[in-house]
């Protein structure tokens with residue numbers, strides 16, 4: 005398959021790139037580096053990326069900015085970043101990319117466990133993760149030429165280590181990547197794949 009991966013330089017993206025490249029032709033799009041440069045928060049940039057890359061069998065997104073912060077201190081711009089980047093950025097990959105997906109192909113987005121298991125300080129992240137999962141479920145009802153799914157990672161061990169957290173409850177990036185491979189190669193449509201279920 006010819007696969008466009010957005011976010012291949014990230015913690016999860018690097019592991020997904022490693023696994024997908026074993027069996028597929030990979031085109032990587034990144035914010036600062038890659039075969040194609042894209043800014044997820046900019047609609048024109050997403051449009052140019054698809055025009056430059058052309059048709060593919062699958063699009064995988066392992067990007068999306070949304071920050072943590074206490075509810076009573078979270079400023080407008082943090083909500084706006086989460087909405088415009090992680091949520092609408094990925095939704096725009098589907099809206100603008102749909103014409104470039106070969107019949108029978110797929111788009112896989114990234115949400116996160118905080119949609120269903122929030123923690124203190126996760127309001128903005130939980131908000132967009134939940135919205136992404138609902139979007140995928142609803143949009144899939146109207147998409148019949150390609151499959152649309154989301155992967156919901158739990159905390160990644162490498163990220164926890166970077167944040168100085170105990171990594172025991174996390175999943176490695178390499179194991180998290182297996183859910184993305186399942187979404188690309190499987191038959192599911194309109195679902196959220198919980199990463200731990202695909203290890």
Ligand SMILES: NC(=O)c1ccc[n+]([C@@H]2O[C@H](COP(=O)([O-])OP(=O)(O)OC[C@H]3O[C@@H](n4cnc5c(N)ncnc54)[C@H](OP(=O)(O)O)[C@@H]3O)[C@@H](O)[C@H]2O)c1
Nearest residue numbers: 011013014015016035036043044067068116157159160163
């Ligand atoms: N890591 C976790 O524990 C975890 C858990 C649950 C969910 N998630 C979700 O998984 C996704 C990836 O997380 P991660 O930890 O792997 O992220 P990460 O290591 O911070 O990597 C982020 C990636 O996004 C790219 N990027 C940043 N801003 C961008 C923009 N405006 N347009 C296009 N690309 C942009 C970066 O590219 P450059 O390197 O070029 O800047 C990088 O490839 C996020 O949606 C995150 O919320 C992560």
